[in-house]
Amino acid sequence: MASGKILSSEKGTAITMRIAAHPQLYSPDGPAPPELKGGRCRSCGYVFFPPHRYGCEVCGAPPDGLEPVSLAGRGVLRSFATVHFHQGAGIEAPFTVGSIVLDEGPAIHAVLTCRTDEGLRSGDRVRSILVTQGQDGSGNEIVELRFEKIGER
Amino acid sequence: MKTLLDMRPVYVVGIGLHRYQRLSDKTYVELGLTAVREALNDCGIQWQKVESVYHGTALLGMAATRPMLRYLGATGIPMAQVENASASGSTAFRQACLEVAGGVSDVVLAVGVDKPEMPRLAAAKAGIHDLAGSRIVPFTHFALLANEYMSRYGVSAEQIAAVAVKNSRNGANNLYAQRQKARRLDEVMAGPPIAGSLTRLQCCPIGEGAAAAIVASDEAIDRLGIDRARAVRVIGSVTRTERVYGDGKNWDAELTRETVEQAYRESGITARDLDVIELHDAFTIEELLYLEAIGLCGAGEAARLLERGETDIGGRCAVSPSGGLLAMGHPIGPTGVGQIAEITRQLRGEAGVRQQPNARTGLAHMVGIGAVCVVHVLQKPQ
Numbered sequence: 001m002a003s004g005k006i007l008s009s010e011k012g013t014a015i016t017m018r019i020a021a022h023p024q025l026y027s028p029d030g031p032a033p034p035e036l037k038g039g040r041c042r043s044c045g046y047v048f049f050p051p052h053r054y055g056c057e058v059c060g061a062p063p064d065g066l067e068p069v070s071l072a073g074r075g076v077l078r079s080f081a082t083v084h085f086h087q088g089a090g091i092e093a094p095f096t097v098g099s100i101v102l103d104e105g106p107a108i109h110a111v112l113t114c115r116t117d118e119g120l121r122s123g124d125r126v127r128s129i130l131v132t133q134g135q136d137g138s139g140n141e142i143v144e145l146r147f148e149k150i151g152e153r
Numbered sequence: 154m155k156t157l158l159d160m161r162p163v164y165v166v167g168i169g170l171h172r173y174q175r176l177s178d179k180t181y182v183e184l185g186l187t188a189v190r191e192a193l194n195d196c197g198i199q200w201q202k203v204e205s206v207y208h209g210t211a212l213l214g215m216a217a218t219r220p221m222l223r224y225l226g227a228t229g230i231p232m233a234q235v236e237n238a239s240a241s242g243s244t245a246f247r248q249a250c251l252e253v254a255g256g257v258s259d260v261v262l263a264v265g266v267d268k269p270e271m272p273r274l275a276a277a278k279a280g281i282h283d284l285a286g287s288r289i290v291p292f293t294h295f296a297l298l299a300n301e302y303m304s305r306y307g308v309s310a311e312q313i314a315a316v317a318v319k320n321s322r323n324g325a326n327n328l329y330a331q332r333q334k335a336r337r338l339d340e341v342m343a344g345p346p347i348a349g350s351l352t353r354l355q356c357c358p359i360g361e362g363a364a365a366a367i368v369a370s371d372e373a374i375d376r377l378g379i380d381r382a383r384a385v386r387v388i389g390s391v392t393r394t395e396r397v398y399g400d401g402k403n404w405d406a407e408l409t410r411e412t413v414e415q416a417y418r419e420s421g422i423t424a425r426d427l428d429v430i431e432l433h434d435a436f437t438i439e440e441l442l443y444l445e446a447i448g449l450c451g452a453g454e455a456a457r458l459l460e461r462g463e464t465d466i467g468g469r470c471a472v473s474p475s476g477g478l479l480a481m482g483h484p485i486g487p488t489g490v491g492q493i494a495e496i497t498r499q500l501r502g503e504a505g506v507r508q509q510p511n512a513r514t515g516l517a518h519m520v521g522i523g524a525v526c527v528v529h530v531l532q533k534p535q
Binding site: 024 | 281287348
């Protein structure tokens, strides 16, 4: 389901929106850095990403024992690797992925804003950012959440 | 709960393979029959004596087993197809061992056959969307682990790549291996780069093949006149799945550690007793990570072990003497069974140029996406 800010054109005819590439995981709007949608177990406190409503992996609590939780989009870069060979649409090699430990605990994988690994070091602080990834068939802007090294810009 | 040693003894008595190779026109039937016939010849028994079959395959599709084995004679025996991702063959072998050890059958075939195809992971249908999931394929997952390992322990990319040098050397002496060319370090490092520090030769090849192992009870060995001197006992069989480990813990290594530790307890051995190891070296970094989890050395020390020649054939413990997944190959279904074949050869003293001297105890280790880990311990009876 598309959701997001409506951007009306100058002439007031075409209405386009900003759409998240992964709407289940983040909103295309809101303050920076964009938050990630995670999950939390009310019974044992386990915080996880990506979110789901299946049950708690740690204590086995059923779906109604889980609740959504917002993750601040800040963390530490544990490791990174530049991918040189990729089959599949949506992104072209080379691109760099990182294994990131969010401040709230979950370890996630994300695409980084830099194409190569120059200047990256294990232990760098990183934060989320929405990056434009073109438009869909109706002219809506697609944004994707990636991570950037803090202090980069 | 019972362990293998609590039940009646089970032995590997026959092994056979079809060489692992690039995708060819050979049908899976031909690949499988080649391996099974070689295993039957190896122990000198007829197909009619096999009482049950477990067939490990990840990619062949539904109902591949009887359509392959019927041509040995349609004997009506029980057959089950087993899938556990990369550990499919290992799991088929486990089931065969349990069936003999548990007294249900006396002679069981474990066979693995596969031909390359694009795998379709069920987890993709779980309705859980991930941020970068589809962009992190196995070689990228391990490139991330290699990056972390290098940064944490001060190990270089060359020290990790050296695993491929050793395993290619072993593979060059293995007629069943897909890659039979010994490679120098500069060749391994020369690329093309796949992800992070991993170059093409640091990743296992894609291919097809088949491997078979026949397991039997003492009663069958006597009844069928099988050469007891060539029978190798399976003294441990353990499988575990991934749990939620603490932050910062590498789940691949933790899962291996838990599974191997249980195997040691159940089989009454320690890492020091191992003469031969065949493990899941689909990527060079894995051999180092799993050797540490297996307890051959401490954290961050595996690269030094390799440099000192301690994991060479002739060293303290021969690791991947077959060439491993890197050089022997990883057609998936066959892989775990092929490891059992190599360890059996080693413990029989029949590994020729690849022989680890005085090999008596061996460990086979596979992991599969999911994740699952399967470990077997084999030992030559005195």
